[in-house]
Amino acid sequence: MSKTLVEKIWDAHVVKREEGFPDILYIDTHLIHEVTSPQAFDGLRKRGIPVFRPKQTVATADHNVPTLNQHLPIKEELSRYQVDMLTKNCAEFGIELYGLGHPYQGIVHVIGPELGITLPGKTMVCGDSHTSTHGAFGAIAFGIGTSQVEQVFATQCLLQSKPKTMKIEVNGTLQKGVGAKDIILYIISKISAAGGTGYFIEYAGSAIRSLSMEARMTICNMSIEMGARGGLIAPDQITFDYVEGREFAPKGKEWDKALAYWKTLYSDEDAIFDKVLTFDAADIAPMITYGTNPGMGMGIAEHIPATNAQPESERPSYQKALDYMGFKDDSTVLGNRVDYVFIGSCTNSRIEDLREVASFVKGKQKAHDVEVWIVPGSKQVEKQAKEEGLDKIFEAAGFQLREPGCSACLGMNEDKIPAGKYCVSTSNRNFEGRQGPNARTMLVSPLTAAAAAVTGKVTDVRELI
Ligand SMILES: CC(C)[C@H](C(=O)O)[C@@H](O)C(=O)O
Ligand code: SF4
Structure with a gap:
């Protein structure tokens, strides 16, 4: 069978x-x-x-x-x-x-x-x-x-008990400036923060297959943010x-x-999934969240969806989320003030993330009123970053390279975002108070975070590369 x-x-x-x-x-x-x-x-x-x-x-x-x-x-x-x-x-x-x-x-x-x-x-x-x-x-x-x-x-x-299975296929080629984090934020924005509830998700399709292991980890990492029990990708x-x-x-x-065993690990051609969804990679723009769950995301140049467009029963909580963030519906977040940039967490703190940020900021400076924290995911990532001279690039840009840990991904240690401040963050959760009491989180890719660090505001990275 x-x-x-x-x-x-x-x-x-x-x-x-x-x-x-x-x-x-x-x-x-x-x-x-x-x-x-x-x-x-x-x-x-x-x-x-x-x-x-x-x-x-x-x-x-x-x-x-x-x-x-x-x-x-x-x-x-x-x-x-x-x-x-x-x-x-x-x-x-x-x-x-x-x-x-x-x-x-x-x-x-x-x-x-x-x-x-x-x-x-x-x-x-x-x-x-x-x-x-x-x-x-x-x-x-x-x-x-x-x-x-x-x-x-x-x-x-x-x-x-054995979970239900869902296949999410992403096919085609990504636009310039769009990466794994944007793919997963896009999927969650389409199916909602509850869209994967009860399922184990297999990600497939040519756009997924072309990703590096670290990028694949970013995708699987956020499976839980759509309620799924887990997510996986066939080894190759x-x-x-x-x-x-x-x-x-x-x-x-x-x-x-x-x-020899690992090579047998793929879904058989005619295997039956309980649900199948398909997306086109070319439709995905650099993503950003504007609300207080990871499903409240959009292409960075889009307008925040209107409150009236939400199902009536959800309008009060939708409005509450926008109030918390200090945003108005039907408006753009482009150009919004950024106080902190956090590049880290188990979603985006690996060496490729740091390299991507470094190659973007090389020769540039952070905006003077933004605080930028780069928190490597491990001692080994930190060591490698230093061996590659990334620390020098960050230092020259005014970024702070810290030591490994969960850091500002959640307010469980000394690294907290102050109340009312905007943090553009490469982490995976934007819940109320997640990064500190009353802190405001916008989830993005490492590249979009780097762009915000340099300009001091929410920026469409496609215009800078
Ligand atoms: C503290 C821990 C239990 C928690 C989790 O389960 O995810 C944390 O890692 C998080 O990201 O919120
Ligand atoms: S706190 Fe953040 S970085 Fe740490 S495990 Fe949870 S999601 Fe990952």
Whole structure:
């Protein structure tokens, strides 16, 4: 029987299936961080049980870490406590930790791929919604809650019912100045922040196939922002080339064996998806969000949709979102003031993102009243950026290159955007207060963020390249 890619990987991991019950699904890799693991460790302690397969668990400190002076003790008390707890728990339960100061430390969804921990065909979970990022390799990767973290610790399995499948095809060629972030913001703006609810999404089509691994990660990362359980892309030569030689990737005979299996990981020609959507890459412009969920996005030169054009029941919340942002319906955001530019997060903090920004700003200066933060996704990205001299370009432009962590993606550490300020951000969520109480977030691509940094206002990057 023909199968979708999700079905192939899922079925290969079912330990037990019983009619009328969720499957018992084997989990190959469990990633953890300081926010969603403490209660799960406490649960184990209360029950007096160990982590069943600690070698299949990897930990990092990312959400609560400062991005300046990481060698000093963490100033915020709660953050320090969270990070200390993770260190203590990992030591007690025998889990490898890439904590502050470790050369592999970084955002959990950045370090998995770069270390070769993320591989095609795997099942991967983390107590974090953006675990979908790892799907870029053709893995089933999804976020879980803290009680499920405890379940995986104890059994290396999860009770899960098989998701519905959706295929999203993007075909054709992208316009100049348009990248992966614009593709995913465009898709979410078309199907809404709830449009993927209940589905596992496979991204396909020529525009997706032509993307680098890092760009594919940007796409899969935001699957959760349309409510999907996860997103993935069938592995191909681009995937294999990326994985080969990485620290924990299979080597020698193991590599050959793995590769032979990975080459079987695609949706069969006549596989049936529960839903199929198709988009044309040429229709996608540089995107920006104007509201308080990632579905409230538009081409940067368009006008904010009219409140009257919304379904009547949604008008009050639509208007509330625009009020929060200080925007009027049917107006443009082009030229709007920008106070902060944040280039970072598990969506856009990898070396290609930094290179793209650097090549745009080389020889340019940031606008004087804008604060620009570049936060690499990991120590390795930071190191590489410096080796390539990107730090010098950022410095000359007046950008601040900080140390790795989730940073201003969410207000859980010292990096917060002040109330009322506008932040053009390469992160993935623009919820009220996400970047700090009353901060206003506009989600964009790294290139659009770089353009805003240089002009000090919302700018159509197509006019500058
Ligand atoms: C803190 C964590 C649980 C959360 C998530 O699950 O996504 C965070 O990473 C986020 O992006 O909001
Ligand atoms: S960078 Fe942002 S979205 Fe990604 S894991 Fe950290 S807080 Fe969540």
